Amino acid sequence: MTAAQTDNSTNGRAAIPAHVPADLVFDFDIYNPPGAAEDFHLALKQLHDPQYPDIFWSPCNGGHWVATRGEDIHRIFADFEHFSSTRLTVPKSNAPPVPLFPIFADPPQHTAYRSLINASFAPKAVAGLEAKARALAVRLVEELKPRGKCDFVVDFAQHLPIEVFMSIVDVPGSDRKQLLEWAEGMVRPKQPGDVHITIGKIFEYAAQKIAERRKSPGDDLITKLTRAEVGGRPLTDPEIVGMVSLILIGGMDTVVTAMSFAALFLARSPEHRRQLVESPKLIPKAVDELLRRFPIVNQGRCVREDMVYKGVSMKAGDMVILPTTLHGLDERAFPDPLKVDFNRPTPMHSTFGNGPHRCPGSNLGRTELKVFMEEWLQRIPDFELQPGGKIEMRSGVNGTLYGLPLQWKVG
Numbered sequence: 280m281t282a283a284q285t286d287n288s289t290n291g292r293a294a295i296p297a298h299v300p301a302d303l304v305f306d307f308d309i310y311n312p313p314g315a316a317e318d319f320h321l322a323l324k325q326l327h328d329p330q331y332p333d334i335f336w337s338p339c340n341g342g343h344w345v346a347t348r349g350e351d352i353h354r355i356f357a358d359f360e361h362f363s364s365t366r367l368t369v370p371k372s373n374a375p376p377v378p379l380f381p382i383f384a385d386p387p388q389h390t391a392y393r394s395l396i397n398a399s400f401a402p403k404a405v406a407g408l409e410a411k412a413r414a415l416a417v418r419l420v421e422e423l424k425p426r427g428k429c430d431f432v433v434d435f436a437q438h439l440p441i442e443v444f445m446s447i448v449d450v451p452g453s454d455r456k457q458l459l460e461w462a463e464g465m466v467r468p469k470q471p472g473d474v475h476i477t478i479g480k481i482f483e484y485a486a487q488k489i490a491e492r493r494k495s496p497g498d499d500l501i502t503k504l505t506r507a508e509v510g511g512r513p514l515t516d517p518e519i520v521g522m523v524s525l526i527l528i529g530g531m532d533t534v535v536t537a538m539s540f541a542a543l544f545l546a547r548s549p550e551h552r553r554q555l556v557e558s559p560k561l562i563p564k565a566v567d568e569l570l571r572r573f574p575i576v577n578q579g580r581c582v583r584e585d586m587v588y589k590g591v592s593m594k595a596g597d598m599v600i601l602p603t604t605l606h607g608l609d610e611r612a613f614p615d616p617l618k619v620d621f622n623r624p625t626p627m628h629s630t631f632g633n634g635p636h637r638c639p640g641s642n643l644g645r646t647e648l649k650v651f652m653e654e655w656l657q658r659i660p661d662f663e664l665q666p667g668g669k670i671e672m673r674s675g676v677n678g679t680l681y682g683l684p685l686q687w688k689v690g
């Protein structure tokens with residue numbers, strides 16, 4: 280589908296383009312599937328029902344393809360020669376006010392920007408960030424334990440990625456309150472459009488920090504980016520704003536939501552909690568298995584040139600949504616995929632994407648989940664959902680868990 284055709288859409292719904300055969304059209308809103316408020320993953324899993332082809336066209340959100348099977352999701356993520364990252368979501372919108380590199384660039388441009396942030400996620404850097412995240416996790420759980428209850432999303436999960444970001448860019452503790460407010464605005468916006476307002480504030484914040492670092496350099500990522508070059512020239516301020524903001528945005532609601540889904544699962548499954556309390560060494564494998572079972576990102580790619588993929592004719596400009604959720608839950612890739620089995624062989628999934636854009640924060644994200652489980656389960660081994668507590672999920676570019684009211688016995 281071309282941009283011009285998208286403009287013909289009404290309320291986000293597009294006319295079916297001529298190259299899309301009627302038997303591949305299914306009226307399924309990937310960002311708002313039926314049942315998502317109760318179970319975001321099962322709502323998307325409906326796309327593995329026999330009536331859906333492996334790749335189908337949805338007229339919703341401006342019209343786009345959806346790849347429903349792990350093999351295609353994994354392959355298309357990595358195939359930048361045919362599928363571009365210059366557009367990632369539907370309906371196709373205008374370019375963001377600052378360039379969000381590296382995520383919106385294709386190789387070779389992507390490679391130049393990506394190489395500037397990789398060191399911040401190398402094992403040595405992650406080890407330092409783990410120590411900070413662990414110290415905060417211990418403090419938070421010790422504070423929460425005597426209360427006997429909490430909203431896990433607000434009182435625990437949101438704090439860890441903020442602490443990690445603050446370490447990467449070395450900003451003072453006095454910024455924490457503001458950053459937490461923005462985390463809240465990103466993870467639980469009062470209205471969906473509010474996310475853009477929050478992102479705008481994050482851009483302003485990043486610009487201010489860049490100006491500060493230019494006057495007073497440090498040893499942090501922002502200072503490094505002010506000295507970095509692409510193609511033989513220094514990065515511009517908007518480029519640095521985009522890169523710094525992307526690290527905050529990319530590592531925030533993803534980690535908060537992945538951690539909250541893990542906590543929700545553990546709250547409902549005493550048997551799995553017991554396994555981890557008795558064998559904490561199992562926790563890294565449990566993290567991988569929970570990331571397979573509860574993926575969250577549903578963005579996509581833009582077809583570069585007219586092509587045929589597995590018998591499906593796609594036109595330049597068509598969007599293909601790649602729900603990472605559906606790789607982890609694909610029974611062709613994993614036997615009994617809805618079952619959580621901490622002893623499953625280490626799974627190969629798309630939760631962190633694949634190829635050149637594969638999440639640079641994957642080890643950091645895993646580490647934050649590991650720290651949560653190690654420190655929480657040691658101090659609060661038994662916990663459950665508060666009776667009548669509201670658990671609301673939403674689908675979207677990223678699935679989100681809005682609140683997680685937990686309780687446990689004190690004393």
Ligand code: HEM
Binds near residue numbers: 364383525526
């Ligand atoms: C469980 C947590 C996380 C999940 C599920 C996740 C998921 C993803 C996915 C699926 C992509 C690929 C996007 C694409 O190919 O278009 C990605 C890219 C990215 N993620 Fe993560 N992420 C997580 C944690 C983090 C963390 C902790 C950070 C940083 C602090 C981060 C920063 C980024 C950045 C900068 C990119 C863009 C990379 C590029 O375009 O080369 N993510 N993430």
